Structures are given as C-alpha cells and as structure tokens.
Amino acid sequence: MEIGIIGLGLIGGSLAIDLRQKGHRVLGVSRRAETCQQAIERGIVDHASTDLALMATAEVVFLCTPLGAIEATLNHLVPHLSPATVLTDVGSVKATVVELIAPRWHNFVGGHPMAGKAESGLDVAQAELFVDRAYVLTPINTTPPTAIETVADLAQSLGCRVYHCRPEEHDRAVAWISHLPVMISASLINACLQEPNHTVSTLAQKFASSGFRDTSRVGGGNPELGVMMARYNQAALLQSLYSYRQQLDQFIQEIEQANWPALEQQLILSQQGRPNFSGT
Ligand code: NAP
Secondary structure (H helix, E strand, C coil): CEEEEECCCHHHHHHHHHHHHCCCEEEEECCCHHHHHHHHHCCCCCEEECCHHHHHHCCEEEECCCHHHHHHHHHHHHHHCCCCCEEEECCCCCHHHHHHHCCCCCCEEEEEECCCCCCCCHHHCCCCCCCCCEEEEECCCCCCHHHHHHHHHHHHHCCCEEEECCHHHHHHHHHHHHHHHHHHHHHHHHHHHCCCCHHHHHHHHHHCCHHHHHHHCHHHCCHHHHHHHHHHCHHHHHHHHHHHHHHHHHHHHHHHCCCHHHHHHHHHHHHHHHHHCCCC
16 A cells, blocks of 8 residues: 555554554655654655655545644645545544644544654654553544544554544543643652752652652653643643542642542542553
8 A cells, every 4th residue: 555654653653664564655744854864775765755745645644743833734745645545644642633634634534643752853753652552533513534544554564453433432531641740740750859958859850750750750741742732632631630639639728638448449549440441
C-alpha cells in the first residue's frame, strides 16, 4: 500500500518506520526541508518533501502535525488528494478534529495511537512505539466502513489494540488518563520548585528517585503538547481537574483533622482501583 505521513515528528516518524518495515511504500511530508532530508537518510520514508502534492498517489494519509497545524494543513492538502484516499489523524483530541475534517473529507476516520514520549521531533522517532498500545478510532455516523476497516487493519498490523468510540467519549476518557495526569504532574514539579528553603530544595532534588521520576515524567514533557491538550479539550479537562481538586481537598481535610482511618480508607480504594486501568 502507498501510505502518506504528514508531520515527520515523534508520532509520524515512528508510524513511518513501522509501516515501511511492514512493506508499505511510505511518502512523508514535513514542514522543514532538513526533516525531510533526515527522514530519507535514516530510511524512515521512501520519499519526502515539504510539498503536499506528494500525497497525490497515497491510498491512506496519516495527519501527524501538531493539533494547531491541522486546519491549515487540511486546506492545502485536500486539492491534492484522490477521492478514494482514506484520511486519518493521530491527534490527542478528537471531537474538534473530527468536526473540522469530516465535513471536508468523507473518507476520514479520526484516530489516536495511545503511545508517546516526553521528547518530540523526528530524532526521537522509534520502531515499535505502538506495540501493545491502545489505538482509538472515533468514527461518526457518516464514516465509510471501508475507511474504518483500512485504518483499523493498519493499526492492528503495528501490534496495537484497536478500540472504537465516539469522539466526545474519547475526549472525556483521555482527559482522565492522559490530560489530567499532565496537569497534576506539572503541578507537582512546580510546587516542589516553590520550596523557599534553599538547603531543603537542593536536598529534595538530590534525593529524588524512582517515585518522583514516575510521578513527574508526564509533567516534564513537551509544553506545546500540554497547551494543545488544554486548548482543544478544555471542557473535559476542566471537569476532571475540578473533580481532582475535590479529591485533594478531601485528603487535606483528613490530614488536617488527623483522621487516619478515613485517609486509609481512601488509600485502600486507590490501591484496589489502580489495576482496573490497563497498562498499570
Ligand atoms: P512532534 O514530535 O513535534 O512532531 C510534529 C512534527 O510535525 C514536527 O516534527 C514538525 O516537523 C511537523 N510539522 C509541524 N508543523 C507542520 C506543518 N504545518 N506541516 C507539516 N509538518 C509540520 O509532535 P508529536 O508528538 O509527534 O505529535 C504529533 C501529533 O500526534 C499531535 O497531533 C499530537 O496530539 C499527537 N500525539 C502525540 C503523542 C505524544 O505523546 N507525543 C501521542 C499520541 C498522539 P518539522 O521538523 O518539519 O518542523
């Protein structure tokens, strides 16, 4: 199959590596000529260009730019696509993206591979990033079943577990398990940085070990991506942040009141609930 990837960064580059390895012919478009050059030199794509006209022969196109670049990219892309081309995206937010693309391209299915890293760009693209990860597809009533099947088959071939849900359901679910954790983790780092005593602050930084590494990882990632999550998933993220604030207030109250049995009860619930989340 001839597959187009637009946006040769972490996700686009990693998809290109695996798809090419599976025997597909991969055409890449990125913003900077240096990135296109690097993608060719590393054998990540068969051809690369900064010109979206390269997508004219692609049977499936993955839009892998940052969320903020999707609209402008779509405007320039549509005139180059052949009517049968299946278009999909990898954006971390789905409702706004689907509302934007579906009326412009009938053969479109929204997608989100649930894999990532703290770093961004083609330098950190890697093989098998998506193995054993969820790949969520968010078709709507008008999405052609053949488009869904095509993208689902490709995702499955990368070793992903494929799920289908409505775009809004996706956004509420990822607010809980992806976007809220970024804000909590970033708040944790920023709160620690506010320690006023220099000695204590230095000691904390030296003592930090696996627990802090795990809980601070997603908060120390790409700021641009965090802002995009908040901007494009504002309502769902706010709902989970309000709920989280209530939980935090409850912990504060129990600790202030030295209500250890109540605190223990809360922690028992957390311990019992954690295994419900796959990947933990
Ligand atoms: P990234 O590493 O920053 O890659 C995006 C790439 O897109 C950049 O390297 C840039 O390449 C290129 N680009 C920027 N503007 C462009 C434009 N107007 N036209 C063509 N290419 C352009 O970002 P990413 O982490 O791969 O994220 C890409 C998408 O994946 C986002 O929609 C994000 O929501 C989604 N996603 C991210 C993660 C994650 O954890 N990172 C996980 C799942 C989904 P140049 O070098 O050419 O400038």
